[in-house]
Amino acid sequence: MxxxxxxxxxxxxxxxxxxxxxxxxxxxAGFDPRTRYGCQLAVGEACENIIKHGYGSEGMxxxxxxxxxxxxxxxxxxxxxxxxxxxxxxxxxxxxxxENPQVGGVGLVIIHRVMDEIYYSRDGDCNCLTLRKKxxxxx
Numbered sequence: 001m002x003x004x005x006x007x008x009x010x011x012x013x014x015x016x017x018x019x020x021x022x023x024x025x026x027x028x029a030g031f032d033p034r035t036r037y038g039c040q041l042a043v044g045e046a047c048e049n050i051i052k053h054g055y056g057s058e059g060m061x062x063x064x065x066x067x068x069x070x071x072x073x074x075x076x077x078x079x080x081x082x083x084x085x086x087x088x089x090x091x092x093x094x095x096x097x098x099e100n101p102q103v104g105g106v107g108l109v110i111i112h113r114v115m116d117e118i119y120y121s122r123d124g125d126c127n128c129l130t131l132r133k134k135x136x137x138x139x
Contacts, residue, residue: 002028005066010051010080011058015044018065022076025067029074031135039133042114043076045107046087046129054082054127078129087111087129088120 006021008014019040026036047063055061064079087108112118117132 001068001070003066003068005064007062007064008047009059010047010055010061010063012048012051014063015047015051018047018063019044021065022067022074025069025074025076029069029135030071031074031133035133035135038114039074039076039131042111042131042133043078045110046078046131049085049087049107050078050080050082050127054080054085056082072135074133076131078131079123079126081125082127084122085127086120088118 002025004021004025008018008021022040022043023036026039031039043065050063051058051060061081064077066077066079068075068077090112111131115131115133117130119130121128121130
């Protein structure tokens with residue numbers, strides 16, 4: 001098991017760095033490129049929600065990202081000090097049309113479709129979102 005932890009300032013431009021961080025952990029877990037990308041996409045959406053909806057704007061706080069990887073599995077924990085918000089509840093089913101994609105409002109749907117397990121807790125003044133994914137190779 002490999003554990004990495006890094007704090008990122010809550011700016012939209014920083015999401016790319018968070019995604020690279022998660023990508024490296026996905027590589028350590030031996031994920032295929034599609035699963036790796038899915039994890040990065042889900043974590044990127046979660047970080048965007050923290051920045052836009054939690055903190056209300058850029059630069060209002062930090063996001064502590066912890067990755068734990070082992071063969072075929074990754075766990076990503078995101079911690080922030082924004083007001084409480086639980087994204088672990090299943091979002092409503094949306095009929096997404098690939099020919100006419102919806103702009104905005106699908107971040108939670110993406111997170112729930114990509115990740116295998118999603119947990120939320122409040123620890124003092126911190127939101128703690130835990131996302132877990134197991135690699136499933138496509139044949």
